[in-house]
Amino acid sequence: MSAPVLVTGATGFLGHTLCPYLVERGHRLRALVRPTSNCEFLPPLGVELAWGDVRDAKAVRAAIEGCSTVVHAAGKFRFWGRHEDFFATNLDGTRNVLEAARQAGVERFIFISTIAVIGAPHTDRVIDEIYPPTPWDDYQRSKLEAERLTLRYHREHGLPTLVLRPGAFYGPGSHYAFNRLFFEDLLRGLPVQVDRGQHVTFPVYIRDVAQGIDLALGRGQPGEVYNISGPSMSHREINDTVDRLLGYRTWRFNAPTWAMLALAQAWTWLSRYTRREPYYPLNLALYVFYDWQVSSHKARRELGFVPTPFEEGARATLTWYRELGVGPANLLTRLAARVTRRKL
Structure with missing residues (x-):
């Protein structure tokens, strides 16, 4: 053995x-x-x-x-x-x-x-x-x-x-980081994007x-x-793919950089006293407001690595969330979901 x-x-x-x-x-x-x-x-x-x-x-x-x-x-x-x-x-x-x-x-x-x-x-x-x-x-x-x-x-x-x-990991099994920002917040009626989705992630x-x-x-x-890593994608490309898989277009609140950074700064300061991780911690800014153009050519060439197309992985992730029954949790987010979603 x-x-x-x-x-x-x-x-x-x-x-x-x-x-x-x-x-x-x-x-x-x-x-x-x-x-x-x-x-x-x-x-x-x-x-x-x-x-x-x-x-x-x-x-x-x-x-x-x-x-x-x-x-x-x-x-x-x-x-x-x-x-x-x-x-x-x-x-x-x-x-x-x-x-x-x-x-x-x-x-x-x-x-x-x-x-x-x-x-x-x-x-x-x-x-x-x-x-x-x-x-x-x-x-x-x-x-x-x-x-x-x-x-x-x-x-x-x-x-x-x-x-x-x-x-940046995504897929069935997590409620944190990429999954939360691009899947879970949207499903829960918190449709937010920064700088009109122009930044690139990995x-x-x-x-x-x-x-x-x-x-x-x-x-x-x-x-x-x-x-x-898979191919780098703009936030807008990711959002469009998720909308297409869900079958409806969601209007996302476009948060300017200065406003999100101010919110993160205040929330992170407050966490010193609450001793709880902020919903938008300041360190998240590095992953959200920068462009991550990543190459995995070495792994493809030497290891034979073949990444899954994002649409396929996103479909599996959304299926997992659907099985969990994730959706708007209160009257305000249910109202937000109703107002911001439009069938494709």
């Missing part, structure tokens, strides 16, 4: 798609999971459970024993939070997994990073793997430092590591991230970095 692949982050948004995807393709898996995580879907897949947290070096060493490969997908991703929390999970946790992998002599180590490590993109340059990163927030900084540590383990210790940088269907990981397990070159 082949040695298992250790997956961290198995109960997150990516993990819920990644684990079934890898099992379908014949991989034997072991998942490092916290006792508080919802991991009921894993045993029916035949996934072995190892209890612990990436921040616990001893638990990581025990989980990795006997594994041939590591897919390190655990991480803290939010648009708001404490500096120490991001670095404890994203950097210190990665260090624990790398060191355990080195001691165990694993044959391959894949670190799941993010294209967002580049910080604020320049509009006149395509974001490829050699684009110079200048991270802005603690999430981006902690992921970039973890990337560099991962690649240093390859150079200095001979550990066969590589880095995947996915785009979506990747969640199953395509799993595809990229599976391909990297077999074809990825140690010491390399690969962008895993």
Whole structure:
């Protein structure tokens, strides 16, 4: 029997798609999971459970024993939070997994990073793997430092590591980030766009991230970095596609940049006292008010990566939301939905 692949982050948004995807393709898996995580879907897949947290070096060493490969997908991703929390999970946790992998002599180590490590993109340059990163927030900084540590383990210790940088996740299974902004808010009767939808974003269907990981397990070159993303799209193109799939055109409130930034600034200031993430945190601005022209040509060429057309992924996402019954939650949003929607 082949040695298992250790997956961290198995109960997150990516993990819920990644684990079934890898099992379908014949991989034997072991998942490092916290006792508080919802991991009921894993045993029916035949996934072995190892209890612990990436921040616990001893638990990581025990989980990795006997594994041939590591897919390190655990991480803290939010648009708001404490500096120490991001670095404890994203950097210190990665260090624990790398060191355990080195001691165990694993044959391959894949670190799941993010294209967002580049910080604020320049509009006149395509974001490829050699684009110079200048991270802005603690999430981006902690992921970039973890990337560099991962690649240093390859150079200095001979550990066969590589880095995947996915785009903005979307697809069934999440109520956060891209899903919320482009699907859920609209369905709940909060149709907002900024700067008339002219800015460009970098979506990747969640199953395509799993595809990229599976391909990297077999074809990825140690010491390399690969962008895993679908084609970049303007917000307007995304909105038009979603409207077409829903069968009605939605008038969206066009929020000017200055107004959204002022709102985000005030909401983020208030969060110091509420200790709750703002609905529009200030760090979200980097993803909304900039143009992310991302290239995944390297992954296509070297790994054979083929992204799902956005319309196909969006259709699956909307079907999932429909099954959940997501819609306007109160009289005001029901009225907004009625006023702003027009059948195509």
